[in-house]
Amino acid sequence: MSMPDHPRLIDLSADTATRPSEAMRLAICAAPVGDEQRGEDPTTLALEERVAALLGQEKALFLPSGTMANQIAFLVHCRPGDEIVCAENAHVFGSEGAGAAVLAGAQFRPIDTATGIFTVADVASRLRAPRHRSPHSRVIAIEQTTNRGGGRIWSEEAIGALKGLALEKGLALHMDGARLLNAAVVTGLPAARFAAPCDSVWIDLSKGLGCPVGAVLAGSAGFIEEALVWKHRLGGAMRQSGILAAAGLYALDHNVERLAEDHDNARRLASALATVPGLHVQPEGVVTNILFLDLAGTGVSASALAGVLAGEAIRVNVEGQNRIRMVTHLDVSADDVEVAGSAIIAALARLRPDQSGG
Numbered sequence: 001m002s003m004p005d006h007p008r009l010i011d012l013s014a015d016t017a018t019r020p021s022e023a024m025r026l027a028i029c030a031a032p033v034g035d036e037q038r039g040e041d042p043t044t045l046a047l048e049e050r051v052a053a054l055l056g057q058e059k060a061l062f063l064p065s066g067t068m069a070n071q072i073a074f075l076v077h078c079r080p081g082d083e084i085v086c087a088e089n090a091h092v093f094g095s096e097g098a099g100a101a102v103l104a105g106a107q108f109r110p111i112d113t114a115t116g117i118f119t120v121a122d123v124a125s126r127l128r129a130p131r132h133r134s135p136h137s138r139v140i141a142i143e144q145t146t147n148r149g150g151g152r153i154w155s156e157e158a159i160g161a162l163k164g165l166a167l168e169k170g171l172a173l174h175m176d177g178a179r180l181l182n183a184a185v186v187t188g189l190p191a192a193r194f195a196a197p198c199d200s201v202w203i204d205l206s207k208g209l210g211c212p213v214g215a216v217l218a219g220s221a222g223f224i225e226e227a228l229v230w231k232h233r234l235g236g237a238m239r240q241s242g243i244l245a246a247a248g249l250y251a252l253d254h255n256v257e258r259l260a261e262d263h264d265n266a267r268r269l270a271s272a273l274a275t276v277p278g279l280h281v282q283p284e285g286v287v288t289n290i291l292f293l294d295l296a297g298t299g300v301s302a303s304a305l306a307g308v309l310a311g312e313a314i315r316v317n318v319e320g321q322n323r324i325r326m327v328t329h330l331d332v333s334a335d336d337v338e339v340a341g342s343a344i345i346a347a348l349a350r351l352r353p354d355q356s357g358g
């Protein structure tokens with residue numbers, strides 16, 4: 001097992017770094033299973049019913065990944081030539097291999113927004129007049145919480161306003177809810193308050209919830225009926241998927257309220273780092289489990305800092321020349337965060353060009 005001179009990795013690179021706990025593994029072992037592709041896996045069906053209710057939607061569909069959930073939603077909502085309005089830093093725009101273009105034949109109309117949040121006016125100004133030569137505006141896609149926007153939360157009011165525009169203009173409102181439950185825990189609001197107005201919405205099981213695999217896509221009965229066709233076409237239909245769904249049910253019982261610890265840890269880390277001169281952290285903007293460090297004012301490159309930290313068994317995500325992303329999750333403790341914070345402060349002090357002359 002772990003050697004004393006090889007400390008356990010503190011992995012702040014993503015909340016996908018979680019490993020299933022012993023208790024989750026026991027739940028997986030005990031799961032009743034059947035053939036999911038024939039609709040006969042009782043644990044998968046139970047998870048789907050549970051998530052549909054959680055999100056205030058009629059039906060839900062268990063999928064291998066969140067990426068597939070986004071792609072299936074676009075395949076159902078769009079025809080080739082349609083356009084999806086989203087944030088410029090959205091996962092759907094930059095991190096899914098241009099899947100909407102490849103699969104649904106749709107293109108994006110991105111909105112430049114640092115936080116990933118945008119307004120009704122932002123969307124309205126990007127909708128196309130119906131003309132034979134124009135792309136057909138079809139979907140508004142939002143991320144709850146905003147991953148590369150720093151884990152920011154879309155308010156119920158902002159979502160309601162977008163829904164109003166969507167209804168008026170005949171658009172679908174899609175929520176990439178990879179971290180929707182983080183938003184629910186912070187605000188104390190039921191997830192359905194954010195999710196019910198959406199025409200399609202999904203949660204990821206393999207991020208902060210700590211499951212090994214899976215996402216659950218929800219919507220109206222009609223939407224899910226079409227989504228099921230695409231799930232099969234894309235090869236997402238499974239067999240005894242109850243062993244995966246059991247982890248999801250376990251996580252919904254045990255790993256939701258504890259997301260508050262991740263948020264506390266992220267805020268604590270941000271506050272500790274905010275004392276470093278030249279380091280831009282914005283602790284007041286750290287509302288969930290994601291924080292960005294802007295190193296431009298320190299003269300230290302993101303890769304240099306990440307390299308030093310890697311040598312101390314601390315992993316962070318390099319997002320650009322001066323930008324590092326860190327994400328807290330259930331395999332990162334309050335102590336880990338303290339260790340990481342001290343290591344970052346020490347590394348920056350050593351690496352700073354203005355310190356080298358002594």
Ligand SMILES: *Cc1c(COP(=O)(O)O)cnc(C)c1O
Nearest residue numbers: 065066067091143147176178204
């Ligand atoms: C991780 C993530 C996805 C993709 O989910 P996978 O389950 O990894 O495919 C989509 N959107 C956001 C915002 C994410 O953070």
